[in-house]
Amino acid sequence: MTASDPSPARSHLTRIAAPEGVSPGVNYSHVVWGTGRFVAVSGQCALDEKGEVVGVGDAAAQSRQVFENLRRCLAAAGAAFDDVVKLTYFVTDVTHLPALRAARDEVIAPDRLPASSAVQVSALFHPELLVEVEAFAIVPQPC
Numbered sequence: 001m002t003a004s005d006p007s008p009a010r011s012h013l014t015r016i017a018a019p020e021g022v023s024p025g026v027n028y029s030h031v032v033w034g035t036g037r038f039v040a041v042s043g044q045c046a047l048d049e050k051g052e053v054v055g056v057g058d059a060a061a062q063s064r065q066v067f068e069n070l071r072r073c074l075a076a077a078g079a080a081f082d083d084v085v086k087l088t089y090f091v092t093d094v095t096h097l098p099a100l101r102a103a104r105d106e107v108i109a110p111d112r113l114p115a116s117s118a119v120q121v122s123a124l125f126h127p128e129l130l131v132e133v134e135a136f137a138i139v140p141q142p143c
Contacts, residue, residue: 012036012140013085015112027101028116032085034138039077043090043134044069045124053128059096063103066133071107074137081107083137089118090132100131 013034018024046054046062047069055061074080089100097118108114114135124132 013083013138015114017113025113027113029113030115032115034085036083036138036140039074039079039083039135039137039139041070041073041077041135041137043088043132044073045126045129045132047129053126056128057130059099059130060102062130063096063099064106066100066131067103067107070133070135074135077137077139079137079139082112083139084108084114084135085138086115086136087117088134089116090121090124090134091118092121092123092130094118094120096130100133 013032015029016031017029019030022030044066046065048054048065053062054065071081074083087104089097091097091100124130
């Protein structure tokens with residue numbers, strides 16, 4: 001499913017972009033909750049299926065690979081990006097955030113944004129990696 005997909009958001013999640021008395025979030029929801037099965041996806045980096053870095057020196061290419069890896073991990077748990085309630089971004093430089101947001105916007109519609117945090121780190125586990133993203137999702141329980 002892409003951000004331009006017209007299908008309705010899953011009804012098991014509630015998103016609040018700006019609770020009363022809190023400054024509106026830009027590019028994220030302040031609060032997301034739901035009912036169902038909890039799924040935690042470890043931080044994903046720009047590694048392909050062989051463990052090789054994709055997009056050396058290119059935050060946009062790395063971000064696209066990260067979200068593809070997240071998609072595959074979510075699918076393995078029976079989840080999709082519509083089920084994501086929280087993303088945490090780890091970047092070696094905050095200037096990589098626009099590339100991450102652009103890759104996110106290719107797979108998550110603006111009215112379905114999860115809660116998010118961004119942290120600048122001095123390094124990731126491999127010196128050529130620029131970004132890492134972990135995800136939490138809630139998948140509806142079967143009836």
